[in-house]
Amino acid sequence: MDASPSPVLNIADVELQPRPPAFAAKGEAAQRYDARMGFIGPRVGAQKLGYNITAVSPGKRAFPRHNHRVNEEMFFVLEGSGEVRIGDRTWPLRAGDIVACPPGGPETAHQIVNTGTTELKYLAVSTRQYPEICDYPDSGKYGILAEWPGPDGKPQPFRVVGRHGESVDYWEGE
Template sequence: MPNIINIADITTRAMPPGMAPEGETCNRYGATMAHLGPQLGAKQLGYNLTEVESGKSAFPYHCHRVNEEMFFILEGEGVVRLGAERHPIKTGDIIACPAGGPETAHQIINTGKSSLRFLAVSTRLTPELAEYPDSGKFGVMAQYSGADGKPEVFLHVGKREQNLPYWD
């Protein structure tokens, strides 16, 4: 099988349980995704096609301390928050989001009347630390092979003030 997929043949799906917005957050977030990396045979980069509903964002404003992301806007228009600034975006725009602290935080918001579709490409280094400046949360995620060789994921989301002493 060649490592080729035509964008017209991709169908996005709802986010899996635990990642999909629930309750009040459905008012701000609404997106479907297709994870393309495994289908393409990718080893060190992650690829996904994301479709964001009008007036919503796919994810909260966040930064990655380890991984870098790139977004290519395929269709629609919106705004990208980059650090403390907001920039209009439209079909054909490429957005770079290097790893770093709150100064590299980013969020894509669909401000148009129709869906906003973009291709996201990122490095897949693990473990990863993501920070969410708007809420003061952080997330730690590690992907690794379990004892049986199957892939496993460790994910913890919290706030700094919830930190336990080392010897507890």
């Protein structure tokens, strides 16, 4: 019997869940950020692309404005309306719109905001190349992300978030 996942999954069968507590917005950020997500990639056997459905409440955003130095993202708006900010420009979004977010510097930093009155739901597709470096130009932070298979075959994540200009010397503590 074949134990591999089916390469077909109907969008109606994707259950959206709140973020795990470790990734939930905290403090004042919780007033601006919230999303439910349904991860698709592992369920259909994806290896080099990540897919998820993201649902954002009115007035909220799923993630801080950020850019990827390595990975490319694409968003397809399924329901609702909002706007996407890329670099220093903003475009309106509605169901059926496709958004391309290629890798690059702060000029490619992007963020989707639900400016509508109903839930904004979109399909997110991304390459999954590691290591990845993300910049968060609104807060002056960066993130370094990596992932590799652990002994049990499950992904083992590595994430470091810091602020530009605040680092320790390579030899400190040696």
